[in-house]
Every structure is written in structure tokens, then in C-alpha cells.
Amino acid sequence: MNSKADVMHGIRPAAKGAVFRDMIIIAAFFVALIPVLAMHRVTDFMIFCIFALSFDLLYGFMGRLSFGQVLYLGTGVYASTLFSLHVSTNPLLAMLAGVLGAAIVAAALGLIVVKLNEAPFALTNLAFNQIGFFLIGSTFQKITHGEDGISSGVEPWGFMDFSNKYFAFCFVLFFLLFTFYMLTRLTRSPFGIIIRSIKENELRVKFLGYDTFSYKWITFTISGALAGLAGTLYTLYVQFVSPTFIHPLNNVEPIFAVLIGGAGNLYGAIAGGVLFMVMRDSLSTHVPQWEWILGGLLLIIVFWLRQGLAGFVRILAGAVSNRLSLRRAAGGGSQ
Amino acid sequence: MADLLTTQRLTKNFEGLVAVNQVNFRIQEGQVTGLIGPNGSGKTTLFNLLSGLFTPTEGTVSFLGTDVTRVPPHKRVQMGMARTFQLVSVFDSLTVWENLVLSNIRFKTEQQSLRNFFFASSRRKDIADDCMSSLELVGLESRASSVTSELSYGDKRMLEIAIALSLRPSVLLLDEPLAGLSDHEIGEVVSLIYKVKKNFALGIIEHKISKIVELVDRLCVMNYGRIICEGVPGQVLCDPQVRECYWGKEDNKC
Numbered sequence: 019m020n021s022k023a024d025v026m027h028g029i030r031p032a033a034k035g036a037v038f039r040d041m042i043i044i045a046a047f048f049v050a051l052i053p054v055l056a057m058h059r060v061t062d063f064m065i066f067c068i069f070a071l072s073f074d075l076l077y078g079f080m081g082r083l084s085f086g087q088v089l090y091l092g093t094g095v096y097a098s099t100l101f102s103l104h105v106s107t108n109p110l111l112a113m114l115a116g117v118l119g120a121a122i123v124a125a126a127l128g129l130i131v132v133k134l135n136e137a138p139f140a141l142t143n144l145a146f147n148q149i150g151f152f153l154i155g156s157t158f159q160k161i162t163h164g165e166d167g168i169s170s171g172v173e174p175w176g177f178m179d180f181s182n183k184y185f186a187f188c189f190v191l192f193f194l195l196f197t198f199y200m201l202t203r204l205t206r207s208p209f210g211i212i213i214r215s216i217k218e219n220e221l222r223v224k225f226l227g228y229d230t231f232s233y234k235w236i237t238f239t240i241s242g243a244l245a246g247l248a249g250t251l252y253t254l255y256v257q258f259v260s261p262t263f264i265h266p267l268n269n270v271e272p273i274f275a276v277l278i279g280g281a282g283n284l285y286g287a288i289a290g291g292v293l294f295m296v297m298r299d300s301l302s303t304h305v306p307q308w309e310w311i312l313g314g315l316l317l318i319i320v321f322w323l324r325q326g327l328a329g330f331v332r333i334l335a336g337a338v339s340n341r342l343s344l345r346r347a348a349g350g351g352s353q
Numbered sequence: 354m355a356d357l358l359t360t361q362r363l364t365k366n367f368e369g370l371v372a373v374n375q376v377n378f379r380i381q382e383g384q385v386t387g388l389i390g391p392n393g394s395g396k397t398t399l400f401n402l403l404s405g406l407f408t409p410t411e412g413t414v415s416f417l418g419t420d421v422t423r424v425p426p427h428k429r430v431q432m433g434m435a436r437t438f439q440l441v442s443v444f445d446s447l448t449v450w451e452n453l454v455l456s457n458i459r460f461k462t463e464q465q466s467l468r469n470f471f472f473a474s475s476r477r478k479d480i481a482d483d484c485m486s487s488l489e490l491v492g493l494e495s496r497a498s499s500v501t502s503e504l505s506y507g508d509k510r511m512l513e514i515a516i517a518l519s520l521r522p523s524v525l526l527l528d529e530p531l532a533g534l535s536d537h538e539i540g541e542v543v544s545l546i547y548k549v550k551k552n553f554a555l556g557i558i559e560h561k562i563s564k565i566v567e568l569v570d571r572l573c574v575m576n577y578g579r580i581i582c583e584g585v586p587g588q589v590l591c592d593p594q595v596r597e598c599y600w601g602k603e604d605n606k607c
Contacts, residue, residue: 203471204471207471208454208455208458208480209471211447211451211454211455211458212455212458214444214446214447214451215444215447215455217446218444218445218446218447219442219444221406221426222438222442222444223455224425224426224427224430225404225406225426225427225430225435225436226427226430226455226456226459226516226520227427227430227431227459227520228427228459229425229427229428230427
């Protein structure tokens with residue numbers, strides 16, 4: 019008979035220690051990338067990884083594929099930029115405004131979209147994104163300067179100077195690790211179990227007494243707020259924003275990143291984010307129509323690597339440990 | 354004995370097919386109510402109406418004296434009505450432990466802070482104690498950290514029942530809990546039901562009448578969407594109408 023202690027021991031190890039270890043690995047990974055790529059590119063990639071993580075929460079963990087996540091990125095970008103121009107030049111307050119702006123838009127639209135599933139969910143999000151793009155690009159042209167774009171009004175505050183590439187790197191890295199930490203805790207918490215079970219069988223979750231609507235809505239809002247966080251970092255870092263930040267076509271980017279990395283896996287979202295950006299950067303300079311390669315990669319993922327990079331690593335690790343244990347067994351037999 | 358769950362002239366019409374037809378069904382406090390009938394007679398549809406998966410075309414469902422005809426499934430569960438499904442329905446992608454956290458946590462959400470709900474580990478002590486007793490009840494301690502998809506069908510069925518029990522229902526509806534199980538597994542499930550049945554009123558759909566005839570206090574027989582006979586099992590099984598629809602006319606054992 020198993021004692022209670024045995025059972026508890028077997029259950030997924032306590033998150034805390036492992037999370038901090040993983041955070042150190044992630045930080046070391048991005049620092050190690052600096053000599054390979056330029057520092058400003060790495061900073062850029064890390065912001066994209068935050069965006070990919072926000073998408074992974076929605077798609078990978080809750081199973082809701084959205085074609086409109088860029089709307090919240092763009093809301094973060096424009097809310098923080100306009101705040102910095104019209105209210106305060108403080109970078110932290112601008113960030114707060116951007117994140118809140120994205121969260122409010124996500125919370126409002128979430129009331130409608132989380133009632134939908136699958137294709138209607140994806141396309142309604144796309145429609146809202148299109149509306150957002152239109153509003154920023156045309157309707158509110160007087161405020162946003164439309165296609166011309168605007169410079170943000172954020173000014174250095176104390177040691178917070180975003181034109182200093184070292185500071186910008188550390189600042190963005192901090193928020194990437196913060197996002198990773200929060201999502202790790204969130205997805206392993208009871209709340210995380212609920213949203214993962216919604217992915218598998220929402221109806222069954224209702225028969226456990228949960229009002230699934232509110233859990234989906236909260237997740238959608240958190241996901242939107244995190245996308246907004248990535249947007250505000252673009253504002254601070256790039257300091258010039260244009261409607262490309264809210265263009266619906268860009269929705270393929272987080273989707274690709276998460277598919278490449280492995281949906282429902284936070285490391286996968288980060289690895290996929292980096293890999294996607296590296297491919298976009300290096301391939302597009304060498305191959306005129308690099309999207310062909312992306313398309314081919316997508317086919318490989320869909321047919322052979324459903325779990326993306328994370329799944330591939332798991333299979334590889336399994337094979338290696340099998341081989342090792344076989345060898346050990348063979349070695350033990352010969353003695 | 355008080356009626357916990359009752360229906361009044363309950364009808365479900367699927368575009369011309371009347372799956373459940375003017376049914377007055379009841380589950381009483383402290384009783385095990387069996388529901389039998391040939392395939393397609395409307396048993397599962399009736400359970401789906403009771404639990405809120407379908408809304409009836411006509412008629413009402415009341416639970417603990419409240420009309421719940423239009424109440425969504427999750428509210429009915431919160432009121433104390435739990436069910437299992439004909440095809441075993443657990444969360445394959447979660448571990449066994451997480452499946453139990455999912456069903457046990459609902460009783461903790463009122464007491465615990467929002468911070469704990471969003472960020473606490475699913476090993477926290479108060480949650481863990483409840484999950485542990487659920488595991489012990491069905492004897493799945495050694496599988497706690499397994500991914501549920503690796504479990505045998507019988508173990509999944511035990512887990513599904515453990516999940517339903519951890520919702521602390523006052524009425525539990527089991528839809529063919531023995532379907533697809535081996536004789537050994539049937540023995541385990543039946544003895545589990547014996548062990549816990551005093552805690553709530555039980556409604557049970559089952560084809561294997563011989564396995565549950567000892568268990569049930571009252572038996573209802575459905576055919577073509579109607580309840581054609583109800584009463585004490587011995588009596589019901591001797592009813593000529595029941596014998597005809599179940600075994601054909603020639604059988605005259607009673």
C-alpha cells in the first residue's frame with residue numbers, strides 16, 4: 019500500500035525551485051544570444067516572446083485559437099504612446115496605461131468572443147482586429163497620424179533610459195522572466211487546471227459545477243493584458259509606432275511561433291518565438307520569398323511534429339534515456 | 354420519503370422523434386433508483402434532461418423543491434446534482450491527481466483567497482487532503498501522478514466516479530457505470546457503489562440488470578420514450594409488458 023507521503027512525492031514536483039532554475043536558464047540563453055545576434059535584435063526577440071507567451075496561454079493552454087491577438091499588442095502600443103504624448107512622459111506610467119488599455123479592450127470584447135469556439139472564435143477576433151486597425155489607421159488619424167505613425171513621448175526617468183541598449187535589454191528581460199514566472203504559476207494552479215480542462219472538454223467542466231464562461235473570460239483578459247505588455251515594451255524600446263503594430267496580417271506570427279515551439283508549453287513559446295524571429299530575420303535577407311520555407315516547416319509540424327519543438331525535444335530525450343538504460347542493462351549483463 | 358428529483362410530463366422532441374414522452378420520474382431520498390430499458394428507449398436522454406445537457410420540449414424538472422428546468426448544468430451541480438457519462442468522461446490530458454484537484458477545488462474556492470486560486474500549487478495541503486481521500490476511496494493511489502490517458506478503462510471509470518463523489522452530490526446519476534468493464538472491474542465498481550450509496554440518492558441506468566438488481570430499491574422501465582412500469586425490482590421484472598420488451602413474449606419464468 020502506498021503511503022500518503024509516497025503519493026505526494028510522486029506528484030509533479032513543487033513549482034518554486036524549478037521555476038527559478040528555468041528562469042536562470044532562460045536569462046542565460048538570451049545573454050548567450052547577444053554575441054551571435056546583435057543586442058538590439060535580442061531585445062526585440064524577447065518582446066516578441068512575451069507576445070508569444072500571451073498567445074500560448076490562450077491557444078496552448080485553453081485551446082482557443084485567435085486570429086486577433088495583435089489587436090491587444092497594438093492597443094498596448096497605442097495606449098502607451100498616446101498616454102506618453104498627452105498625459106505623462108513617465109515610462110512606467112505609460113506601461114501601466116498600455117497594459118490597462120489592452121486589458122480593458124480584451125475584457126470588453128471577451129464578453130462577446132469567449133462565448134464562441136473554434137472557427138467563429140478565430141474569425142470574430144480577426145474581425146475585431148480589423149476594426150481596430152481601421153480605427154487606428156483611418157478613423158482616428160488626427161490623433162494617431164494614421165499610416166505616418168507617431169513618435170512616443172516617453173522620456174528617460176531616473177536610470178530608465180531606453181536609448182541605452184544595456185538598460186533596455188535588462189528591462190525587457192526582467193519582464194520576460196516576470197511573464198514566464200506568472201504564467202508558470204498560473205498554469206499549474208487550480209485555475210490553470212480548470213483552463214487546461216476547458217481545452218479538452220468544456221462541457222464536462224460545466225458538469226463539475228464550473229461556470230466556464232467566467233474562466234474563459236478571465237483567461238482571455240489576462241492574455242490580452244500580457245499582449246498589451248509586449249506592446250508597451252515596443253513603445254518604450256522602438257519609440258516610434260505605426261499601424262503595422264496592429265495589422266491583422268501579423269497574427270500569423272504568434273501562431274507560427276507557438277506552433278513551432280509547441281503549444282501549451284511555455285518553454286516552447288519562447289523557443290518558438292526566438293526561432294521564428296531568427297528565421298524571419300536571416301532567411302528574409304537571403305531568400306527572396308522566405309515564406310515558402312515557413313510554409314514547408316508548417317507542413318512538417320502538422321504532419322510529424324504536432325507538439326512542435328518541445329515535443330521533439332521530449333521524444334529525443336526519451337530516445338536517449340532509453341538508449342542509455344539499454345546500454346546500462348547490457349553492460350550490467352556482461353559483467 | 355421526500356422526492357429529491359422529480360419530473361412532470363417531461364418531453365423531448367428531436368425534430369419529430371419523441372425520445373422522452375410525458376415522463377414522470379422521481380428519485381427519492383435514501384433510495385437507489387434503477388432505470389432500464391432497451392437501446393434507444395430514451396434512458397440517456399432522460400438523464401441528459403435531468404442534468405441540464407438538453408432543455409426539454411415540454412414539462413418540468415424540479416430538484417430539491419426548486420424548478421430547475423431552465424437552470425444551466427453547472428448551477429445544477431452546485432445545487433448538488435452530479436452525473437457520470439455513458440462513455441467514460443475524464444480529462445485524458447491531465448494527471449489523475451489534477452482530475453481530482455479539478456473536482457475538489459470547487460469547494461475550496463469560497464474559502465481560499467483569489468491569490469491562492471490563481472497561484473497556489475495544486476499540492477497545497479487543504480486541497481491535497483481531499484484529493485487523497487478521493488484516491489483512497491477508489492484505490493488509485495499508485496496512479497496519482499499518471500497521465501489519465503494511460504489508465505485502463507476500468508480505472509478511468511473508477512476515477513470518474515471518484516470525481517462525481519468529490520462533488521458531494523445529494524443526487525448522483527450514473528449512466529451505465531458497468532458498460533465496457535470486465536467482470537472483475539464490475540465487482541469493484543459495484544462494491545464501491547455499495548460503500549458510498551448511503552451518502553446520497555442514486556439514479557442508475559444499467560443494461561446488466563442481474564448486476565444491480567440487489568442494489569436498487571426501485572426500478573423504472575422505459576420503452577419508446579415512456580416509463581412503462583415502475584416499482585420494486587422483483588415485481589417489475591415479472592411484469593408481462595416488461596418481459597415482452599426485454600426478453601420477447603415466449604419467456605414465462607415468473
